[in-house]
Amino acid sequence: MPLSSIQAAFEQRFQHKPLVVRAPGRVNLIGEHTDYNGGFVLPAAINREIFFAVGLNNTTQIRLYSFDQQEAYETENTAIQPSQIHWANYLLGVVAQFEKRGISVPGFDCVFGGNIPIGAGLSSSAAVECGLAYALNSLLNSGLERMDLARMSQLAEHEYAGVQCGIMDQFASLFGKAGHVVRLDCRSLEYAYFPFDSERYQLVLCNSGVKHSLASSEYNTRRQECERGVAILQKYYPEVKSLRDATLAQLEEHRTELGDVVWRRCSYVVEENLRVESACQSLNAGDLQAFGQQMYGSHAGLRDKYEVSCPELDVLVELAQGFPGVLGSRMMGGGFGGCTINMVETGQVEAFVQHATQGYQERLGLPLETYQTTIVAGVSPVEVAAS
Known part of the structure; x- marks a missing residue:
């Protein structure tokens, strides 16, 4: 428009x-x-x-x-x-x-x-x-x-x-x-x-077409699980005001008391903050391959530890992984639907869009809407x- x-x-x-x-x-x-x-x-x-x-x-x-x-x-x-x-x-x-x-x-x-x-x-x-x-x-x-x-x-x-x-x-x-x-x-x-x-790499968004029906209730649950983790850690480490202050070693030390679910939620958040730090170092070094690996790591954590992905998002990330010119891919946003964000070499964007569209149709019988974006x-x- x-x-x-x-x-x-x-x-x-x-x-x-x-x-x-x-x-x-x-x-x-x-x-x-x-x-x-x-x-x-x-x-x-x-x-x-x-x-x-x-x-x-x-x-x-x-x-x-x-x-x-x-x-x-x-x-x-x-x-x-x-x-x-x-x-x-x-x-x-x-x-x-x-x-x-x-x-x-x-x-x-x-x-x-x-x-x-x-x-x-x-x-x-x-x-x-x-x-x-x-x-x-x-x-x-x-x-x-x-x-x-x-x-x-x-x-x-x-x-x-x-x-x-x-x-x-x-x-x-x-x-x-x-x-x-x-x-x-x-x-x-x-x-x-x-x-x-932005000239060498484009950000291609693949819209799963799934609306976030679970997102608001599960989002609130995740927040509560993180708060529960902080409350337990604070008994031992008063300086932990939020998960930003927690370490993986502290979580490991109190893993039994945290319980499996809260431990997984909290360890995902601590790891994700570390991934952001690493990703920024990779950008400063011009190492976009390493940055892409952090994106894949983020998706795996959201899928397995934070449990906010869905089959459609996982399929889209699988379609991106290993495709020539795709450096990284992950679900973006609150979860349970929405888009994946894919970092793609500019020359491979059209081929990737075709591959993802065809693959999504073949594997799930669903149409795929994509958006090619620059910063x-x-x-x-x-x-x-x-x-």
């Missing part, structure tokens, strides 16, 4: 010139289920994005239009509250966060739409929140930092969409950098960039030609 359609729809509906902003979706290369355990993640912004046309309208009306849904929503700027219209809540939640910080939001018009596939785990919701937060910050000259916008967007999702997400998705959409992945410390929010050769910069204004 071209950016020009969003701008044209805005000018046709509202008869004035907008600020135009692009907000990318994200992938996470490695570091899964580490965020709520105070650990490390390694996301990147990708060239699937939501475009926004936003302008102040000199009234008290907030007028929103979803280009993809072809649906409008209007409200007074003094009456912001969650609505029955699901997509509007992500935007209204952002407005509410500005108000909570004492920044009064006047009437504005907004048209948005994009090409991030919904339900594929690429964080379309975070892109929607971050894009509007960035646009309003610019239009109102609020002077907020990008980290403020990330936190506000996260709270918008908590309070208006009812999803208790970590901050990684919003952070990645705002802090993405072309040709780099970014390691985020989910405890301190410190971050560092690492080079990724791009985070949320930014777009220079548009005068229409």
Whole structure:
């Protein structure tokens, strides 16, 4: 969907010139289920994005239009509250966060739409929140930092969409950098960039087509199992505030008391944090083969120890393993469906997509949707030609 359609729809509906902003979706290369355990993640912004046309309208009306849904929503700027219209809540939640910080939001018009596939785990919701937060910050000259916008967007999702997400998705959409992945410390929010050769390697996403029906209940269970592990370790090691602080030796020492399930969950998280560290060292050394091996290790841990994979995701990783030009593959996201992320040499991308599509059909009788992505910069204004 071209950016020009969003701008044209805005000018046709509202008869004035907008600020135009692009907000990318994200992938996470490695570091899964580490965020709520105070650990490390390694996301990147990708060239699937939501475009926004936003302008102040000199009234008290907030007028929103979803280009993809072809649906409008209007409200007074003094009456912001969650609505029955699901997509509007992500935007209204952002407005509410500005108000909570004492920044009064006047009437504005907004048209948005994009090409991030919904339900594929690429964080379309975070892109929607971050894009509007960035646009309003610019239009109102609020002077907020990008980290403020990330936190506000996260709270918008908590309070208006009812999803208790970590901050990684919003952070990645705002802090993405072309040709780099970014390691985020989910405890301190410190971050560092690492080079990724986007010309030699592409990130190909294979969508299992399985919706995360188990994800929310099992996600909560995993969090509780990790918390139980921390509570047991704290009796012996008071410095262990989260699994980020735990060692494999400590887990081994108390394996009987932890019990098999909690031990496996905790050892996966500790190992995954170590994998993120190793993966970053591999990037600095330009050793993408070693990085790919960490991705495979991550998938094996998610499958066997954390038990959040599913047969469809496992088949997709098996299809990637051993195929020429594929350096690494793993399930991405909460689990029980969604996508695998595959690091593929650019020259082998088409052959890999054909191989995976055919193999998925042969083994499971299922069609496969794939997305070829490159790493791009985070949320930014777009220079548009005068229409």
